[in-house]
Amino acid sequence: MKPVLMCREVSVDFDGFHALQGVNLEVYPHEVRFLIGPNGAGKTTLLDVICGKTRACRGKVLFYSHDITKMPEHKIVRLGVARKFQSPSIFHQLTVWENMELALKQDRGLFAVLRAKLSREDRDTIIAVLQRIQLFDYAEQKAGSLSHGQKQWLEIGMQLIQFPQLLLLDEPIAGMSEAERERTGELIHEIARNCAVVIVEHDMDFVRRFSKQVTVMHEGKVLCEGTMEDIQKNEKVVEVYLGREEKAC
Numbered sequence: 001m002k003p004v005l006m007c008r009e010v011s012v013d014f015d016g017f018h019a020l021q022g023v024n025l026e027v028y029p030h031e032v033r034f035l036i037g038p039n040g041a042g043k044t045t046l047l048d049v050i051c052g053k054t055r056a057c058r059g060k061v062l063f064y065s066h067d068i069t070k071m072p073e074h075k076i077v078r079l080g081v082a083r084k085f086q087s088p089s090i091f092h093q094l095t096v097w098e099n100m101e102l103a104l105k106q107d108r109g110l111f112a113v114l115r116a117k118l119s120r121e122d123r124d125t126i127i128a129v130l131q132r133i134q135l136f137d138y139a140e141q142k143a144g145s146l147s148h149g150q151k152q153w154l155e156i157g158m159q160l161i162q163f164p165q166l167l168l169l170d171e172p173i174a175g176m177s178e179a180e181r182e183r184t185g186e187l188i189h190e191i192a193r194n195c196a197v198v199i200v201e202h203d204m205d206f207v208r209r210f211s212k213q214v215t216v217m218h219e220g221k222v223l224c225e226g227t228m229e230d231i232q233k234n235e236k237v238v239e240v241y242l243g244r245e246e247k248a249c
């Protein structure tokens with residue numbers, strides 16, 4: 001099987017500070033890959049490089065066979081890489097349905113989108129995604145009235161509507177209730193049926209519960225990879241990250 005994503009020796013410098021130092025990562029179709037590691041390890045920077053927000057100074061990023069290392073962000077999105085940032089960027093004054101319409105027709109302006117009539121196919125697509133993110137019953141509600149977790153799901157839905165092949169999530173469960181976390185974990189695995197997912201996450205209970213493969217980063221490098229069970233036995237991981245997390249709890 002061909003990897004969806006291949007990062008080869010990716011390095012990023014910020015004014016001489018080596019934020020990423022030769023990172024290698026391969027993610028395969030249907031995979032849910034967790035990225036963990038201490039603050040400042042370079043996890044968010046790696047997501048930024050993959051989606052084109054930050055440029056690598058060395059190395060390559062391949063999405064299937066496309067070299068996306070130097071591609072502008074909007075072209076990477078068009079190829080099928082979606083990124084959800086930490087804080088929701090939805091339109092609070094619009095309904096859930098209208099937010100989805102906008103995400104579907106993102107190349108057009110707000111008023112053009114809201115005035116235009118949707119095709120049957122577009123309506124069916126929005127309905128299917130709303131059902132998947134469990135917001136179909138909220139379609140006519142203003143997005144601002146949703147709970148924090150529902151807003152996060154709406155934003156995930158707004159990414160899914162473009163049928164990405166790779167979804168990048170940065171701490172998606174931050175601030176969620178226990179029930180919302182559980183639902184988000186299930187949702188991520190449902191999404192992975194059609195789309196590989198890379199998630200930066202600090203909540204180790206969540207990672208233990210929903211991960212298969214985990215990549216641990218430290219000081220801009222990949223420290224190790226494996227199941228949570230494997231990496232918990234790695235003394236270096238315990239020393240630089242897991243030990244500290246346990247003490248913080």
Ligand SMILES: Nc1ncnc2c1ncn2[C@@H]1O[C@H](COP(=O)(O)OP(=O)(O)OP(=O)(O)O)[C@@H](O)[C@H]1O
Pocket residue numbers: 014017019037038039040041042043044045046
């Ligand atoms: N635009 C920038 N300019 C300068 N330094 C940056 C920039 N973005 C990130 N950094 C630095 O690069 C390092 C890696 O940051 P990054 O946000 O990728 O880490 P992280 O592993 O995601 O951390 P956290 O878990 O705290 O979010 C940090 O030391 C950070 O201060």
